[in-house]
Amino acid sequence: MLEYKNVSLSCDGTELLKNINIGFKKGELTTIIGPNGCGKTTLIQALNGSSRLTAGEILLDRENYLSFKPRIRAERLSFLPQIRQMIPTLSVRSLVSHGRFPRLGFSRKMSAHDKELVEEAMRRADVEKYADQSADTLSGGVRQRAFVALQLAQDCDCVVADEPTTYLDAPSQKQILKIYRNLRDEGRTVILVLHDIAKALEISDRVVVMNDRRIITTGKPDELIGSGIIDSVFGVKLKSFSDADGKYYVL
Amino acid sequence: MITDKKISVKTTYIFILVAMLILVFILSLSLGSVSVSFGNIINALFGKGSSSSEVIIRGIRLPRVTGGLLAGVGLSVAGVVLQGVMNNALASPNTIGVGSGAGFFVMLSFILFPAKVWLQPLFAFGGALIATLLIFALAYFSDTSRITIILAGITVSSFLSAGINLLKTLNTDIAINLNSFLVGSLSGISFRDIALPSFGIITGFVIAVIMAKPLNMLGLGEDVARSLGLRVGAVRFILLVISSVLAGCVVSYAGLLSFAGLIVPHICRKLFGNDARLLIPCSAILGGSFVMLCDLLSRVVFAPYEFPAGIVMSFVGGPFFIYLLLRRKGGRRVNA
Numbered sequence: 001m002l003e004y005k006n007v008s009l010s011c012d013g014t015e016l017l018k019n020i021n022i023g024f025k026k027g028e029l030t031t032i033i034g035p036n037g038c039g040k041t042t043l044i045q046a047l048n049g050s051s052r053l054t055a056g057e058i059l060l061d062r063e064n065y066l067s068f069k070p071r072i073r074a075e076r077l078s079f080l081p082q083i084r085q086m087i088p089t090l091s092v093r094s095l096v097s098h099g100r101f102p103r104l105g106f107s108r109k110m111s112a113h114d115k116e117l118v119e120e121a122m123r124r125a126d127v128e129k130y131a132d133q134s135a136d137t138l139s140g141g142v143r144q145r146a147f148v149a150l151q152l153a154q155d156c157d158c159v160v161a162d163e164p165t166t167y168l169d170a171p172s173q174k175q176i177l178k179i180y181r182n183l184r185d186e187g188r189t190v191i192l193v194l195h196d197i198a199k200a201l202e203i204s205d206r207v208v209v210m211n212d213r214r215i216i217t218t219g220k221p222d223e224l225i226g227s228g229i230i231d232s233v234f235g236v237k238l239k240s241f242s243d244a245d246g247k248y249y250v251l
Numbered sequence: 252m253i254t255d256k257k258i259s260v261k262t263t264y265i266f267i268l269v270a271m272l273i274l275v276f277i278l279s280l281s282l283g284s285v286s287v288s289f290g291n292i293i294n295a296l297f298g299k300g301s302s303s304s305e306v307i308i309r310g311i312r313l314p315r316v317t318g319g320l321l322a323g324v325g326l327s328v329a330g331v332v333l334q335g336v337m338n339n340a341l342a343s344p345n346t347i348g349v350g351s352g353a354g355f356f357v358m359l360s361f362i363l364f365p366a367k368v369w370l371q372p373l374f375a376f377g378g379a380l381i382a383t384l385l386i387f388a389l390a391y392f393s394d395t396s397r398i399t400i401i402l403a404g405i406t407v408s409s410f411l412s413a414g415i416n417l418l419k420t421l422n423t424d425i426a427i428n429l430n431s432f433l434v435g436s437l438s439g440i441s442f443r444d445i446a447l448p449s450f451g452i453i454t455g456f457v458i459a460v461i462m463a464k465p466l467n468m469l470g471l472g473e474d475v476a477r478s479l480g481l482r483v484g485a486v487r488f489i490l491l492v493i494s495s496v497l498a499g500c501v502v503s504y505a506g507l508l509s510f511a512g513l514i515v516p517h518i519c520r521k522l523f524g525n526d527a528r529l530l531i532p533c534s535a536i537l538g539g540s541f542v543m544l545c546d547l548l549s550r551v552v553f554a555p556y557e558f559p560a561g562i563v564m565s566f567v568g569g570p571f572f573i574y575l576l577l578r579r580k581g582g583r584r585v586n587a
């Protein structure tokens with residue numbers, strides 16, 4: 001279980017996170033939603049160790065997560081950031097194999113098991129057929145799946161991704177969100193930041209609503225709809241529809 | 252199939268580069284104001300040649316050619332590393348002022364400790380490191396565009412070059428040919444001159460090869476690298492120190508040789524792609540050939556007269572640099 005306990009974060013006198021208290025359970029897919037600039041990305045970027053917390057602590061299975069060495073952190077929690085670069089001419093397979101870096105020794109040589117996990121990750125993200133293609137020549141959707149494959153190759157129990165579906169068309173979004181739901185089904189902790197409220201409500205076990213650098217509320221999608229909190233934070237009306245395939249939300 | 256074809260093409264390129272390196276090395280020993288046949292080179296190298304050919308080969312050309320080879324390795328690998336760390340295709344020891352930083356401090360060591368030749372590489376390393384960290388801090392802490400970083404580097408470079416000129420003007424009796432130093436030259440170097448720098452260059456090269464994978468990871472962006480468990484700050488610092496060691500060591504005996512650190516990595520990117528694991532060794536091989544070839548041309552074109560190798564390099568490098576700038580302006584990708 002991943003827990004934020006009384007976490008605050010400031011930069012140059014500006015409060016970026018205000019007293020965050022939340023836990024993310026195993027086998028649960030949680031999405032974090034909120035208006036632009038509310039602190040969603042900062043909340044999960046705190047896991048990356050790039051900013052020092054001004055108060056509180058982040059616990060992973062009751063251990064102080066940020067006190068781990070960077071490699072140990074990367075073995076236990078994978079984080080796919082929003083902003084990424086691409087190395088021109090680097091093949092998809094090479095890109096995905098970077099996911100094994102935290103577990104490689106000094107020689108940085110991959111074992112047969114590492115290679116197997118890389119192939120498996122590409123298969124699960126459906127980028128196997130692009131394995132030898134330069135990642136910078138791929139379409140946005142396939143490139144995004146290649147980065148998700150990199151995260152899968154990391155093979156962590158806790159999986160965090162920041163806006164993994166932004167700029168993608170509907171089929172690509174569906175494909176990527178299915179990968180994260182499958183990870184949840186395997187019993188992993190999955191945390192996503194999404195800007196698409198309807199999609200977040202549709203796929204999540206639990207939703208965290210943020211505003212003004214703090215957590216406003218958390219709950220199951222239906223509970224949140226019923227409470228009217230989403231309407232007040234985002235200023236939009238949400239309606240839900242059900243059919244044989246599941247539940248859908250429309251703004 | 253495509254992969255196999257690509258691998259075989261790259262293998263062919265590597266063979267060509269290695270063959271070129273050997274050929275240029277032998278030609279550099281053979282040609283000059285006095286030509287020495289291949290047989291006489293071998294005899295001279297093993298102490299069985301005539302006294303004149305032994306003096307020419309072992310005393311003059313071998314240290315010079317070895318110095319050229321190492322200079323090419325040092326500058327090219329420093330270029331690959333700087334381009335990767337700064338995520339800027341236009342970065343190289345010369346374009347960001349690292350060479351001038353090293354040059355300024357070498358001049359200082361000439362003035363302050365004229366008898367202590369062994370201090371020059373250390374001073375050069377110190378100067379290179381200060382200039383590197385200065386430009387890197389500018390790039391890192393400000394939201395500055397890549398082109399602005401290069402312009403800042405050129406400004407720092409000009410500032411330090413003015414410092415070099417000032418030091419020379421105020422100390423007319425120091426034993427250095429300023430013109431050769433400023434454009435870069437391998438003329439008259441001995442094994443004593445390159446003993447310590449060669450150790451620095453070989454060590455820097457080996458560490459750069461070891462750090463190739465982390466260098467690749469920096470190319471994916473700081474956040475991704477960090478999330479994969481890379482100590483981004485430490486890796487960047489180590490790589491910058493390596494590039495300073497490499498560039499500083501070269502400047503300490505060859506002066507401000509320009510452009511090798513820019514041109515060679517770019518040619519290698521075209522041939523081998525952007526994977527630093529292949530790019531670093533291949534740039535080292537091509538860089539060695541390039542500097543040796545420029546030095547050879549500087550000796551044979553107007554033989555028996557010669558001019559500094561840096562002039563040949565600038566004639567080739569200047570237009571190439573403009574080509575890169577124009578290509579960027581056209582919006583085509585050349586980033587590291």
